[in-house]
Amino acid sequence: MSTSDAGAKSPSQLIDERIASLGDWRGATLAKLRALIHEAEPEVVEEWKWRGVPTWYVHGGIVCTGETYKNAVKTTFAKGASLDDPKGLFNSSLDGNVRRAIDFHEGGEIDEVAFKALVKAAAAANLGGKRR
Template sequence: MSTTPASALIDERIATLGGWRGDTLAALRALLHDAVPNIVEEWKWSNPVWSLDGIVCTGEAYKSAVKMTFPRGAALPDPKGLFNASLEGKVRRAIDFHEGGKLDKPALKALFRAAVAANQAARR
């Protein structure tokens, strides 16, 4: 088990990725912190994980996409249609961000907050 703080491991991942993938992951991380100021950063499965009363989402980087996976995504409201991956599952959903794509910041913030609310509701 690493003694390196998760935030440092995430910083390292962003720096290692560089380019559009690093920029995208950094922007998504900043949006998460803006939307949910008390979000907890973790490092699991060799990837960034953001949690509050349960996992909100993970951040994974692939050659052609940065993916955010929401474990409870199928139960979340998505009026802007952000979810574009892992749509066949009954529980989780994901968003693939590609080079040159624009982030719908208000919709993403609403989705992050909805994921936290779903975690909190499940704990009651």
Template structure:
């Protein structure tokens, strides 16, 4: 019996049978304002930067993008859309996108307010750098006994 293969696997718990990608679609629709539009735009930029990115839905409603580990999360608040990079403190940010969570030793975030522009080129570079960092930290597969 052949097993179905999907392009983007997900290990996150599914809610009501919906995939994480559909849950993110739902969040974007549910917001129905600039925050939903911004989340959709950020999502598209992440997908352009890393076409085989895996979308997850974690912590009871947070969109998460992964590739060999978490790249970033996309949280929405009343005043901001917050893009938090899991290992942001280890990433070079020559364009100065990080503007939040700057005191921590691990994470860094980008708070985007209504009407603000996104430096798309710099954001894609930051996403790709996060993927490269994750890949460099990936543990090699264990050898199977002969």
């Protein structure tokens, strides 16, 4: 969705509003994941796609999305199947050939180091596997 489609609000403003509107553990979790994404990849660009899905891009490709559901906050990594996941964070969309996702649930811990490593690996994958 372009900025004009959303009433001239930037994608970052729309993500802020989504986080605030949740008003529960899902908003706090999405905010934490967003902060970790920015820490891992300071060049990340935020977008608002598919009628309201926060999406983070680096190097011209999707790193991950942040979807919220009643019982989970899901981060879907566009090229997740090709990423090393030594800590086993991926726990959803495991049967696909390309994507992988992590479902975060209320009260669950976030392995910040492992999550940031996945974000960095996804950004590198957008460069064709070349490391910066």
